[in-house]
Amino acid sequence: MLAAHLLTIETANSGVTNSGESNNAAQPQSSYLKRDVREDVFYFVMPDRFNNGDVSNDSGAPKGSISHGGLDTTSKWAFHGGDMAGIEQKLDYLKSMGITAIWMTPILRNKAVQKGGFAHHGYWIVDFTEIDPHFGSNADLKRLIDTAHKKDIKVFFDIITNHTADVIKYEECHNADGSFKSGLDQCTYRSLQEVKEQGTYRAFVPEKEQGEKFPEWLNDPRFYHNQGDTTFEGENSLYGDFNGLDDINTEDPEVVKGMIDIYTKLISEFKPDGFRIDTVRHVQLPFWQAFSPAIMAHAKAEGIKNFHVFGEVYDPNPEALSSFTTEGKLPAVLDFGFQSAVGGVFFEDKPVSTIETLIAQDHLYNDEDSNVNQLLTFLGNHDMGRPGFFLNKHLPNASNEEKLQRSMLAHAMMFFSRGVPVVYYGDEQGFTGDGNDVDAREDMMPSKVASYNDNTLLGTEQTTKNDNFNPEHPLYKSIAEYAAIRKQQPLLQYGVQENKFFDDKKQVFAFARVANDTMPNGGVVQQNDEALLVVFNVSAEQQTVTVSQQYESYLVVSGAAKISASDNGETQITLPAFSFGLFSSK
Incomplete structure (x- = not known):
């Protein structure tokens, strides 16, 4: 919710060590079987x-x-x-x-x-x-x-x-040993219309590679499209062979x-x-x-x-x-x-x-x-x-x-x-x-x-x-x-992402991660006013941007950006070149 008074700035103790391990024991890691992929x-x-x-x-x-x-x-x-x-x-x-x-x-x-x-x-x-x-x-x-x-x-x-x-070859394009016939280096794709008119290529497997696929049913050419090589465009991207690979039906x-x-x-x-x-x-x-x-x-x-x-x-x-x-x-x-x-x-x-x-x-x-x-x-x-x-x-x-x-x-x-x-x-x-x-x-x-x-x-x-x-x-x-x-910020795993501001001239942008009802129960606060603010400066110069003040207080979670506030309801963020700032409203 919007705050009518001065922004309070605090510094968070992230619990991050140089090795990348967390010393924050307040949020134990769940086992691999219990852990949602979003974590x-x-x-x-x-x-x-x-x-x-x-x-x-x-x-x-x-x-x-x-x-x-x-x-x-x-x-x-x-x-x-x-x-x-x-x-x-x-x-x-x-x-x-x-x-x-x-x-x-x-x-x-x-x-x-x-x-x-x-x-x-x-x-x-x-x-x-x-x-x-x-x-x-x-x-x-x-x-x-x-x-x-x-x-x-x-x-x-x-x-x-x-x-x-x-493994599968075509009589129209290949010799009995699987090599291409003279003058060919691929089998031109046959469209669905052409298949309707003249059928697919006549498929066979060279003797030396017969029975090589498992399970056994994969050795049967009738389970493949047999329409020749794809150009990765249109219908042949669905039915054609990728560089000769046998395209399954x-x-x-x-x-x-x-x-x-x-x-x-x-x-x-x-x-x-x-x-x-x-x-x-x-x-x-x-x-x-x-x-x-x-x-x-x-x-x-x-x-x-x-x-x-x-x-x-x-x-x-x-x-x-x-x-x-x-x-x-x-x-x-x-x-x-x-x-x-x-x-x-x-x-x-x-x-x-x-x-x-x-x-x-x-x-x-x-x-x-x-x-x-x-x-x-x-x-x-x-x-x-x-x-x-x-x-x-x-x-x-x-x-x-x-x-x-x-x-x-x-x-x-x-x-x-x-x-x-x-x-x-x-x-x-x-x-x-x-x-x-x-x-x-x-x-x-x-x-x-x-x-x-x-x-x-x-x-x-x-x-x-x-x-x-x-x-x-x-x-x-x-x-x-x-x-x-x-790992320490559930909003980074489950929060909705909201665009905040994007300045193409300065190459600075910001977004928020806010709580929503998809977040799991147990150790995760789901208050409506909880949010993370993330700001990036993708330029070679220090940049300062001003945004409307949206939250009563912020914790500085990570990054080199500095955040301050005025009494007119605006928040000022200063970012060094090629830097980010991560701030929590809690």
């Missing part, structure tokens, strides 16, 4: 590029297997040796940073090499029943999950329903049942805490309307009541994204809209009102079982690139110190804004990368890739040639601090 902090990791804990599995399955080979630690395309044991060894490193959930790229058994490429990323699955041998065994995965759970860290699987590895009721069976069995066997679903927009909504509720119900029956599912819908438009959480029945999606808006402001110096426009559309996600606070927010990833790359690309004349400040500030925005923050592995160590895809998949363990090792990292003199698990890195320490603050 989590995610770490997105590509196992192959993280840490090699067991060199004996570096070549995968025995020689002769479809899952053998591909190891070349000098090639950015190949396998590098990271595995489940390597992640297990670094759980304390993650926990000290405030990480409460790990999301791994796909770990099920892949076709290791195809078309000269390598499945280090895990997205070319042939066997949906066991872990890829490059990453260890099923027992290794279970041990990782068990150890993580003992440390109160959740584990999320990255899953795929849209396609399998490239997810409209077939038998396929829907089969996919539900695959992933409910994985839940029963491994007890993960949730799924990230790949290529969601390339599968029609009716599939998700059946798949998601079935998966959620099974997880709850297995005792995982806070099991969470979020989909990859590679689209920055909130209208498109929200259609999958409302009509599509997914609990959440990755917030590509957040990445686009926040990345544009912090990494490209676009107007801050870009964020205002984004937040104004948050209501689109609200329905009976989802809202915007369940979305996963991020700044970069394994496909598009890293914050450090975006900064080098769009602000090439900025100093290394400015780029570091912008990255830290963008991470603060991610932790204090609505949604669940996701830290992409290596960003906490200042990784930059040369671009997207494999150029954004550097090694955390000492790398032998020349194009990685010549990069200048943010906030350190080290390179990727070194071991990069440094808890003293300024980005690591900042993220640990933000995670501790977020």
Whole structure:
């Protein structure tokens, strides 16, 4: 409520130590099973590029297997040796940073090499029943999950329903051994109209790869679209093969049942805490309307009541994204809209009102079982690139110190804004990368890739040639601090986000996080006048802004901003260059 008298300023004791741990005993951390996903902090990791804990599995399955080979630690395309044991060894490193959930790229058994490429990323699955041998065994995965759970860290699987590895070939395009016929390097997409007139391609599996997929039904070509290669536009983004990957016919009721069976069995066997679903927009909504509720119900029956599912819908438009959480029945999606808006402001110096426009559309996600606070927010990833790359690309004349400040500030925005923050592995160590895809998949363990090792990292003199698990890195320490603050402030986890002011000329903006009725009972105050005020200065100069006084008193929770008041009902906030202020009305 509006206050008619002078603002009172106090300083809060946040209880944050340099290690990122909280010494505030007033708010105990719930166990991983009881913890709502909105209280989590995610770490997105590509196992192959993280840490090699067991060199004996570096070549995968025995020689002769479809899952053998591909190891070349000098090639950015190949396998590098990271595995489940390597992640297990670094759980304390993650926990000290405030990480409460790990999301791994796909770990099920892949076709290791195809078309000269390598499945280090895990997205070319042939066997949906066991872990890829490059990453260890099923027992290794279970041990990782068990150890993580003992440390109160959740584990999320990255899953795929849209396609399998490239095993199916077409008589019109391929020779009997699976190679392309002379003059061809792809199979031109056949539209639905063309299929109606002349049928799909005549599918076959080369003799050497017959029976390689598991479960067995996946070996039957009739469960695939068989319409040729997609151009990622129009209808072929739903029915075409991604670079030859076998596109599954997810409209077939038998396929829907089969996919539900695959992933409910994985839940029963491994007890993960949730799924990230790949290529969601390339599968029609009716599939998700059946798949998601079935998966959620099974997880709850297995005792995982806070099991969470979020989909990859590679689209920055909130209208498109929200259609999958409302009509599509997914609990959440990755917030590509957040990445686009926040990345544009912090990494490209676009107007801050870009964020205002984004937040104004948050209501689109609200329905009976989802809202915007369940979305996963991020700044970069394994496909598009890293914050450090975006900064080098769009602000090439900025100093290394400015780029570091912008990255830290963008991470603060991610932790204090609505949604669940996701830290992409290596960003906490200042990784930059040369671009997207494999150029954004550097090694955390000492790398032998020349194009990685010549990069200048943010906030350190080290390179990727070194071991990069440094808890003293300024980005690591900042993220640990933000995670501790977020843990202590339920409004940052559950509060509604309200736009306050956006000044494109000064590159200063503010928003509030206010209480609402979705917040859980037990230790959380739900008074109507409780709020957090968050202010950012994304400019290279100190800025002072004046806003109408809205609350009677403020606690300074974090940040370098100074807040003061006059007797005319206005609040004045001064922010140093590239800084933020976090204030509580309580």
